[in-house]
Amino acid sequence: MSSCFSGSGRTYAFELDIVKSPSTSTRTSTSSPSSTLSESSNSGLAISTRKPRTPRKRPNQTYNEAAALLSTAYPNIFSTKNFTNPRKFTKPHDSFLDQSAELLLPFRVIDDGSSGFLIGEPIGEKPSSQFEPKALISFEKMCQSPGEFDSQANSNSNSMEMCGSYHHQDEDFDAESILDEEIEEGIDSIMGSMNVDMDSVDESNNGGGGGGRGGQMNSNPNPNSSNSCYGYPMGLGFGGKFEFGFGLRRGGVRPLRHVDDGNWWSFPTVDVLEISPRFNKSQSSSTPAPASVASAGKKKKKKVEKLSVLEAKAAAELPKETNPIPKAEEPGLMLKLDYEDVLNAWSDKASPFSEEMPGSDVPGNDVSARLAQIDLFSDAGGLREASVLRYKEKRRTRLFSKKIRYQVRKVNADRRPRMKGRFVRRPHSSTNGQRQKEIA
């Protein structure tokens, strides 16, 4: 029985395959590979003569790995204590906010993908057994983690395109796209779905194009989600040029689809309303929109209204403890944020995520030299710096290609004749012994 799920947005049913031992199985030499379907589709309880399929790959493992390292590297920012109870994170005065007093981090300082998305990982709730010492390929098999939900993969690609700033932060890294996915996963774990009245968001953001995915935004059936949601209304007057990592495309963030009900809530979330400046809703809604936009907005408006009614119902049924975040509409609970002041205040400060160590003589990416500079036994965070560098170096050198265990077999396989991708017998195939003699 396999309980692993896909990480690429698919949901796989539990399979109950009674599989013969590989040693006793005889490979069914079917003439057509399509026999797979006929063998498995008739019944949930199938007897297969084939090897069980290897579990689907899970892309989130590197995310977890990075999360653990970053929490070690930047405990002030990615403190695991914030993650023990995700709800804590949504409180206006939690430790994260305390770090910067009245200021929030300007998002542009998040220099690489390993950083910004880690805020949400519930490290404290999960034993670190998933973090293996060797650098795992991101698509190697992993076990289910609470931080994984398969909507990530889908929504990731959406959020990515709006994150224009990210593309300017190229690293010397040949598997960038895969890394991007990790980042996006993390971003989405922060983003989640929005349950705010998104009329204005939809109107300005959707632009009438792109097939109306935004209609799903509020489809999260769990009433809790109304309080632990987030997502940034990109269209709300930021003009899209604001370099926030909160990327939205085509109407916003998707809901948590196919999320394991037992774990989905464990994502620490940031209520975007609490970190957002107030927007004059009436103003935005009164702004005349283009016709196409208006029609698209209308379409969603109904859905949003429907869902908001349902959510309001469900939220009312919930006990107050489970609903600790105040409604966004409540005045006075919003975090007022003067972005200009924030940017000014941080303009002369080094990024906490910067590749460059402040005060370091060693420029660039000479990790060894930089490691040598670090006093590992000082109290001033040398271990932390070392951890960060180790992590970055590891990430940089991580292999995303298939690992060849036996090079000679690869060579042989390359030489082997094929027909439509399959190995075929050599024209004058001989027995192994004879073949070896020939080679000798």
Place this chain on the structure above:
DNA sequence: CATAGAAGTGTGATCCTCTTCGTGA
């Protein structure tokens, strides 16, 4: 040391799920 059987290798075909779009009620 000999033997049997498992492991592993690359690539095209196939399967499967999800998304997008068109059509009709």
Place this chain on the structure above:
DNA sequence: GTCACGAAGAGGATCACACTTCTAT
């Protein structure tokens, strides 16, 4: 204008193949 349904396409995972090498007995 809305909704449901189905087709088409995209994208990713897996399978099948022959043969050599590795490993356990």
